[in-house]
Amino acid sequence: MSTKSISKLFLIFVLFFVQNLKAFTQEEGSDFNPTDMIMHHIQDSYDWHFFDLGETSVTLSLPVILKTDQGWITFMSSAFHHDSEGGVVVEKEGQRVVNYHEKAYVLNEGETALEFGEDHYPNNAVRPLDLSITKNVASIFLSVIVLLLLFPRLASHYKKSDKAPKGLNNALETLVIFVRDDIARPQIGEKKFMKFMPFLLTVFFFIWVTNLLGLLPGAANVTGSISVTVALGLITLLLMIFNGTKDYWKHIFWMPGVPVPVRILLAPIELVGLFIKPIALMIRLFANITAGHIIILSLIGLIFILSSAGVAFISVPFALFISVLELLVAFLQAFIFTMLSALFIGMAVEEHEHH
Amino acid sequence: MDLVKPEFGLFFWQLVTIVILIFLLAKFAWKPILKGIKAREDNINESLNAAEDAKKEMISLQDKNQDMIKEARAERDQMLKEAQAARKRLLEEANTQAAEKASQIVAKAQETIEADKKAALAEIKSEVAQLSLQIAEKIIVANLKDDKSQQELVENMLKDVKLN
Structure with missing residues (x-):
């Protein structure tokens, strides 16, 4: 990306911050409660409110x-x-x-x-x-549209040529290969990883794209909703349960190679562990994304808590810095979710050497 | 707290959407993409292997060429040596033949000379005999002109006989 387009993006960010400030000033009239403001912004809503233009609010009715x-x-x-x-x-x-x-x-x-x-x-x-169809659901659909615009196009490239794709397609292909070679293959193993590639790729790109869309001003906090991460974690759990080998279940309920009393002790722990794994997944994603949003909103909220426009000179650059950090977090969380899903599935489908 | 309490509606839509998305993308994106990438990777690997094989083949060809050149050189040297040997032999043979022929010619010449000499000698002998006869005739004719001389001759002859 050229410096020109980066500075353009920068400007758009700044503009939206200003827009958000306007929205806050209206809330300021009454007692400004930062908790309410933040909660309002990170929670789901029935309509999709973008910004207020003077008296009229620009809202998508859902x-x-x-x-x-x-x-x-x-x-x-x-x-x-x-x-x-x-x-x-x-x-x-x-x-x-x-x-x-x-x-x-x-x-x-x-x-x-x-x-x-x-x-x-x-x-x-x-x-x-x-x-x-709340703001979050609509945002999920938006992510789906983005994914359906990006990947079938990449797929059609392979019908036309056997050379490496160019531009955006090349970047996407690199990520696909990244998921295949650095996530699925080492975690699940050469024999079985192909079966889980559709899930891992979809989840990786869905989370990443949704995280990125969530960073746009006025966007929904989708991956920072526990309901969304529960749904994603549930699929990982189901894949673990339905693809678990005999050995895997044996290791959960009747751990081989340890005395019987320990086996009895281990069974409930291992069983809980089975559920803890996807639960940890969904809490991690939810908490990371929500935390990012809260930090940015808090930094902006400081201006109103301290009732001084001067604070903006500190909070806006800080919020901007955090926003850029969130770009990294958006990718990182998608990677971690996919990586750990692959790891857990890999544990479930692993063929143990018979001791 | 509302924040950590899952909403069924959102959960439901997320679950339905992601499952449909997994199937849609699996069919229309992931399968062709992964297949395309795999095909290309295989192609690249095959090409690399082929290039390596070609390189090996080239090196072996070069070795073969080197060997052939060496062989050719050796053959040439051999041929040269043989040719030289043949020349030497031929020369020697020619020499000996020439020498033989020369000696033969010399021998023949000597024979001829000998024969000629013999013939000449024989001729000389008969000539000498004739001459001797003529001389003897003349002498006899002269000596027998008178009795005295005839006597003297007989006496001389008898003298010679006595001596024998």
């Missing part, structure tokens, strides 16, 4: 899909009018829906407004089965 005992309810998130305090009641299919802290609640029969109990939780509404 479908809300709810399932209650009475049936499905669908409407666009714009019906909430950017309200997330449970104030706006959306009436649909004879049911009333409110958005409280970006969670849809269906009011009980006959209720017209959300009421809170002693514990500050809504006490006259229930959470329906929520399959809404």
Whole structure:
């Protein structure tokens, strides 16, 4: 990339920071609560808010899909009018829906407004089965589109020529070879690694692209959502369980080569270990990405906590520095997730020498 | 805390999406990509091996050429040597033949000379005999002109006989 385009990107970043500052200033009118602000920014929401331009907020309205005992309810998130305090009641299919802290609640029969109990939780509404296309879900779809634009194009290259691809395709191919030769092959072994390549490649590029998209201002914090990492970790777990060899299970439940009492002691530990592995995976990814977002938001939030625009001269460069660091983290976390998935799968499919 | 509490909706969409994505990319991207990369790597390896083989072959060819040159040189030397030997032999043979012929010619010449000499001698002998006869005739004719001389002759002859 030339210096010119780098400086252009830099400018865009700065511009978006300024835009975000504007958004914060509106929050500043009321009591500025940095925790609320940060939580609001790293959590999922029903509509995709990009930035405010003067009085109008530039927002992408996304479908809300709810399932209650009475049936499905669908409407666009714009019906909430950017309200997330449970104030706006959306009436649909004879049911009333409110958005409280970006969670849809269906009011009980006959209720017209959300009421809170002693514990500050809504006490006259229930959470329906929520399959809404939220900001995070839309962002996942965006990552999918990016991946579907990039890789089938690379694949078509091999039909046309048997030479190495050029430009972007070459970079992508290098990464594919990296996943194959530095992650899958050494961790899983020459014999079995090809079977897991689709999963490893997909997960690697999905996490990486999603991490990178998440760094864009106004973007969603997808890989920093525990729900997303749970889904990814679950696939690793399922692959471990369904591809585990006899030896692997034997080593979990009846460890060979140790006395019987130790075997009994080891069985629960090993069984828990089986689940701990993917759990560690998903917590690592979630925590790393969320932490990155929190650091950047905190640095920006400092300006408002200290109520001084001068702080911006320190926090903005710092936030920028962290953002660049996050570019590295985006790749690193994708690599680590894929690497450890491959390692765990490799442990499960390993053929042991008979002792 | 909301932050660490999984949301079913997001979990559901993520799971469905990633599974579909794995299958889609596996079919339309990963398989052809990995196959293409593998094919190219194999091709490169084969080419490298072929190049190495060609190099080896070239070296062996060079060795062979060297050997052939050496052989050719040796053969040439051999031929030269043989030719020289043949020349020497031929010369010697020619020499001996010439010498033989010369001696033969000399012998023949000597024979002829001998024969000529003999013939000459014989001729000389007959000539001498004739001459002697003529001389003797003349002498006899002269000596027998008178009795006295005839007497003297007989006496001389008798004298010679007595001597014998």
